[in-house]
Amino acid sequence: MKKNFLHLVLLLVISFSANAQTNNQYKDAGGSVQYQYITTFDLAKLNKILDSELNEFLNGSTMPFENFKGKFVAPKYPVKLYRVKYNSVVPELNNQPTIASGLVAIPENGKDSMPIVSYQHGTVFGKTQIPSFPDESMETKMMIAVFASQGYIVTGADYFGLGISTMPNSYLVKESSEQACLDMLFAAKNVLTANKIKQGPLFVHGWSQGGWTNMTFLRKLESLNIPVVAAATASAPVDGAVIVNRWMNNYQPIDAVWLPACATNFIFAKDQYNFPGLAARAIKPEYYQAAKDFYEFKIDWPTYYARTKGKIYEILNPAFMATGNIANEPFWKLLEDMQAYRWRCRTPLINYYGDSDEVVPVYIAKLPEGFHQVLGGGSNTKAISAGPKADHRATYIYSVINVKPWFDSFLK
Incomplete structure (x- = not known):
């Protein structure tokens, strides 16, 4: 009797798990769209x-x-x-x-x-x-x-x-x-x-x-x-052009400590989608790898913070920042757009x-x-x-x- 009862419980558990798995599978919604119940x-x-x-x-x-x-x-x-x-x-x-x-x-x-x-x-x-x-x-x-x-x-x-x-x-x-x-x-x-x-x-x-x-x-x-x-x-x-220039050239005590991470993520995104090689020109060599790892989700924010500097102008190359003064390079024109x-x-x-x-x-x-x-x-x-x-x-x-x-x- 006890053995049969345990067997029944096991079958119920298996059935419940199978139903849950089925409910969480992707379903077709037409037009190559699929959706999955989360919770x-x-x-x-x-x-x-x-x-x-x-x-x-x-x-x-x-x-x-x-x-x-x-x-x-x-x-x-x-x-x-x-x-x-x-x-x-x-x-x-x-x-x-x-x-x-x-x-x-x-x-x-x-x-x-x-x-x-x-x-x-x-x-x-x-x-x-x-x-x-x-x-x-x-x-x-x-x-x-x-x-x-x-x-x-x-x-x-x-x-x-x-x-x-x-x-x-x-x-x-x-x-x-x-x-x-x-x-x-x-x-x-x-x-x-x-x-x-x-x-x-x-x-x-x-x-x-x-x-x-x-x-x-x-x-x-x-x-x-x-x-x-x-x-x-x-x-x-x-x-975009105004806020990036503000972050680079006019640091304020109120600025969020994580703004440098925003700036380097932004630069790497432009590197990947618009201007290959931009990140190497823009970011100082000693901070490049940490910024790249962070952009690629290989390290978390505390690790990034420990491996970089707390202000954007300390992480970026001065020559790159200077190109924003006249803003006539393709990168800055893209920011204007x-x-x-x-x-x-x-x-x-x-x-x-x-x-x-x-x-x-x-x-x-x-x-x-x-x-x-x-x-x-x-x-x-x-x-x-x-x-x-x-x-x-x-x-x-x-x-x-x-x-x-x-x-x-x-x-x-």
Whole structure:
């Protein structure tokens, strides 16, 4: 009897494991798009994100958790999370075919049509700290807890070189960033169709690197006449040439200690996608290997920090930095083309900024508002401060809290 009982338990365990494995396999969504169930964030998990996990995320911020506690609407729906795999091309490499990944988060509310937010994630120093590995990405978890738990579908591209991608990290590479986001949006629609869900009104949001990506992506969507109801960014470095020059030539005590890592990752990305040999010209020989290893995810941030210097101008070659004074070399001309605000934006837009942001100066974050005021369209594009004490992380949290009811207003 005991032997038969143990045999039955073993069969049940095997059956459960097999079902779990089957449920986690990729399914076809049509058009070479595949999707894989990751997990479901239940209400307990969603509440934890908005409480203890947010408290940890804001540890050390100039605006800790107490500034935001109690300002979130309680989650209403559990959320199913799917990793999406889709085909794309790399514009900078003659449209080389590639495979990219991203996230689709679907509220379990029983509705067959919902609004959708395309979220562009910020700078990461780990290959899987991105939307399709949501538990490694606090910013993605915030979008799920604030938007998806209230009935919005949330999607996000991982960008080329992150997630399952085998490409080099496409950090702030303009056309590749646009392409990854655009094809992810199309892939998400396939996944929704496969689940008998219609995509409702489209909104877009992004933070930090994702703020810049969100702006250039928005311009791309408008150029293709794909309607976006409203858009927002947080701490968006909308002018690449200005911010890189500021980081190199005007160090400030407020500057984040990890800015050199951003700078060298940016240079290596341009080396891989635009100008082979750039990194060797730009980075001092004694720091080149550490920067290369970090860009390729072979070492972590603490190791990089221990092997390099704390200020960007200490890591870069003076001769390279001098080329930015006149900015007439191809590298600097490419940075000029990275601007993501000089077009007549027709989408209602809010750019959130922090007065104590250690990454993006207020001047740069407010450029879209000033530009559109000059063009006579200022009322459509606004810059809103997250507060005098708002640093980089606090600006993002402030944006998520405040942009949700603003997006909601367009659905009434």
